[in-house]
Amino acid sequence: MYLTKEEEKIYDGEYGEVLEKCMNLLVSLGDIYGAEKLIPISSSQISGVSYKTIGDIGLEFLRDFANEKVEVSVPSTLNPCGMDVDNWKKLGFPEDFAKKQLEIIDCFKKIGAEISCTCTPYLTGNLPRFREHIAWAESSAVSFANSVIGAKTNREGGPAALASAIIGKTPYYGYHLDENRKATHIIEVNIENPSIDVYGALGYIVGKTVKNGIPYFKNIKNINNDELKALGAAMAASSGVALYHVENITPEAKKAIDDNLEKITIDMDDIKDAYEELNTCNEAPDLICIGCPHCSLREIKEIAEFIKKNSIKLKCDLWICTSLHMKAIADRMGYTRIIEKAGGEIVKDTCMVVAPIEDMGYKRVATNSGKAGVYLPSFCKSEVIYGNIKDILK
Ligand SMILES: C/C(=C\C(=O)O)CCOP(=O)(O)O
Numbered sequence: 235m236y237l238t239k240e241e242e243k244i245y246d247g248e249y250g251e252v253l254e255k256c257m258n259l260l261v262s263l264g265d266i267y268g269a270e271k272l273i274p275i276s277s278s279q280i281s282g283v284s285y286k287t288i289g290d291i292g293l294e295f296l297r298d299f300a301n302e303k304v305e306v307s308v309p310s311t312l313n314p315c316g317m318d319v320d321n322w323k324k325l326g327f328p329e330d331f332a333k334k335q336l337e338i339i340d341c342f343k344k345i346g347a348e349i350s351c352t353c354t355p356y357l358t359g360n361l362p363r364f365r366e367h368i369a370w371a372e373s374s375a376v377s378f379a380n381s382v383i384g385a386k387t388n389r390e391g392g393p394a395a396l397a398s399a400i401i402g403k404t405p406y407y408g409y410h411l412d413e414n415r416k417a418t419h420i421i422e423v424n425i426e427n428p429s430i431d432v433y434g435a436l437g438y439i440v441g442k443t444v445k446n447g448i449p450y451f452k453n454i455k456n457i458n459n460d461e462l463k464a465l466g467a468a469m470a471a472s473s474g475v476a477l478y479h480v481e482n483i484t485p486e487a488k489k490a491i492d493d494n495l496e497k498i499t500i501d502m503d504d505i506k507d508a509y510e511e512l513n514t515c516n517e518a519p520d521l522i523c524i525g526c527p528h529c530s531l532r533e534i535k536e537i538a539e540f541i542k543k544n545s546i547k548l549k550c551d552l553w554i555c556t557s558l559h560m561k562a563i564a565d566r567m568g569y570t571r572i573i574e575k576a577g578g579e580i581v582k583d584t585c586m587v588v589a590p591i592e593d594m595g596y597k598r599v600a601t602n603s604g605k606a607g608v609y610l611p612s613f614c615k616s617e618v619i620y621g622n623i624k625d626i627l628k
């Protein structure tokens with residue numbers, strides 16, 4: 235791979251061990267994937283923040299970075315961690331987990347990453363522009379950035395996103411190249427009354443069908459950003475899909491399509507099959523968990539209004555996972571009060587999948603997220619009740 239003189243100096247360790255390690259990682263990735271060079275990025279989104287996923291080895295690695303006083307060189311935001319950074323005690327997160335989790339957050343703060351802790355950074359200030367090169371890690375955020383915004387990122391791992399945040403560059407391969415952004419399959423969609431959970435089920439099936447391909451959806455109309463985020467997240471969970479196009483909706487759709495692509499039709503029978511696969515349990519949930527990816531303000535508003543209109547009193551715990559930013563507005567709008575009065579909580583900073591929910595006694599989780607439906611059984615050993623938020627809350 236071609237390196238500039240400055241990049242070579244970093245690679246040779248002239249600017250210290252941490253930068254050398256980061257450059258080595260990016261060059262190795264570039265060599266594996268045949269990148270000709272490194273390119274500058276405008277932002278990074280760093281995953282691997284939960285103590286549940288990175289453990290003591292990850293914490294030790296981050297301590298080294300923080301002690302070396304290196305800093306990120308581009309705007310860099312953090313993925314969710316395993317708990318609400320401020321409100322963990324009240325929510326019942328274990329003390330020993332919290333201690334380690336707070337130290338991880340502190341390490342990231344020391345290296346200058348914005349400790350926003352959300353998988354929807356595009357709703358909270360880390361908003362790339364069309365065609366900008368970025369290095370993002372969380373798979374739903376990657377999918378949204380590539381597909382809905384038209385920015386360009388590979389599906390980075392946590393260490394590569396961190397290395398890119400520090401160096402400010404990423405290897406030029408994969409989805410950074412226009413020729414790799416063309417559709418591989420046409421998906422003709424015939425579905426009725428689509429909602430977040432229907433799009434989650436659609437994403438789940440399409441992911442399983444196209445695997446690492448790039449689906450081009452036809453016949454999807456009036457889809458909103460929350461539904462696009464649910465669709466992309468579920469596809470990224472059931473497969474390696476990091477980019478999709480929707481006819482007349484996403485910015486690169488027009489240029490992404492060629493003749494002779496394989497055509498697949500998805501109708502309501504396929505969606506019903508997906509619900510059956512995602513549902514692993516007939517019993518009542520002990521936790522309702524919404525916000526995978528993190529809820530937008532509109533999603534929180536809809537839940538609060540539904541709870542109020544139907545005078546709902548919850549029979550089990552409810553976590554609505556979101557960012558600090560959305561929670562602050564929800565507080566001001568009075569949504570938080572309505573949700574808390576019904577017995578629920580708005581939980582900031584937290585990824586339900588990498589939270590220690592199994593250690594907190596939760597066994598059966600109800601969700602409207604296709605992505606959570608895929609991950610909860612393996613990450614948290616949960617049984618899953620998959621469905622529409624209104625049916626789940628009633
Ligand atoms: C499965 C997760 C993210 C993804 O799909 O990219 C959960 C969060 O992962 P971390 O590596 O702990 O950020």
Ligand code: SF4
Binds near residue numbers: 528
């Ligand atoms: S909440 Fe869901 S979308 Fe967000 S980081 Fe966790 S698994 Fe990914």
